[in-house]
Amino acid sequence: MGPIIGMTPEKRAETPGAEKVAGLSQIYKMGSLPEAVDAARPKATLVNSESADDELTNLNWLHESTNLLTNFSFGSEGLPIVSPLYDIEGDDVPSLGPSCYQNPEKKSATSKPPYSFSLLIYMAIEHSPNKCLPVKEIYSWILNRFPYFATAPTGWKNSVRHNLSLNKCFQKVERSHGKVNGKGSLWCVDPEYKPNLMQALKKQPFPSRSTFYTPPASPQSGSLSPHYLSSVLKQNQVRTLKGEKPLPLKTAVQKKRSYSNAFNHSSAMRLHESDSLATSIDPKEDHNYSASSMTAQRCASRSSVSSLSSVDEVYEFIPKSSHVGSDGSEGFHSEEDTDVDYEDDPLGDSGYASQTCADTSEKGQPDKKMRKQSCQEIDEELKEAAGSLLHLAGIRTCLGSLISTAKTQNQKQRKK
């Protein structure tokens, strides 16, 4: 059991997750995105609004989708401009108080929040330093932010757990090795669904745009988080130890997609559809997140948030000993840090990395092989994704030249 569980309220208040939530208060001050942001944001609605329903024979959607793709993958302009609001760790912004549920409409703090449980969980997780929270901390966060639940029937906790389990947006990560089914797993947001969640957030009565957009400098934003990837690796560790073949990353990522609930349709699906247009030639085939589109999406989101190479990013959650040196002394502390510990590592991200390091370093050679294999698999996927992107970029180039040729001919004909 991690130190978070059973923490006294005083101690909990000292945790970064509790104090850094102040940034959330800004969400509610925010009216709408600056023009520049909207201009820079990939026009997800572009495809959706006009051409998404168009027949597939119309190549406009492809053209637009390649624009989308370009914005997403080939330049930072595809990013929502980073608002200071995303900086949930900012201390220089006055907090609105213990409860950030002070929206523009000044609703009573004790009235029911206008957010679904999924969004509440998302907010809670996103405002944790590690982007991972145990259920108990999620409860606490929600309670702190939405006093409504203090007096609400206890069923809401059931709903939270229900959502965590059922909603594929959320990924369970074992806190430490040897506790596969133990109490208190950590819950993370599947980065694949962050856009969906953000989209859903935007549709709430009190828009909180760019609220939880994490800075590009953060390696875990907009991509498969080190946490999640490391969980996949851990699963593979178990499989390896069992003598089974490690799951390919895409399989592991798709695991939750087989679930039948939540965020697969409606707003999430609509967003997904528009996004998938950018990566899938046939949108119809993408309903189940084809591997290529998934990897492409991943790659796109990766490259959109970070200048890191994909391999670098993959390596971030792998002990550097595996690619820096054999002693593992560089960049990671190697003490037996077997649990995510916010107190020891208030900045969070290194906590999980060190955990992964500790976990893997204890297991010796087979894990090195496994890590190497996983890296190779990830690399293969990335290559595949890059290939898809290049392919689409090529299509776009062709289309561009065709269009310009057509325009030129059009002009010539008009002149005649």
Place this chain on the structure above:
DNA sequence: ACTTGGGTAAACACGA
């Protein structure tokens, strides 16, 4: 009318 998402309740299993 139907589908879908969301909320809620309940039952059950598991581990601390």
Place this chain on the structure above:
DNA sequence: TTCGTGTTTACCCAAG
């Protein structure tokens, strides 16, 4: 045994 956690099922309601 109790409690917390996680999963699953079922039902209801609202919105499209």
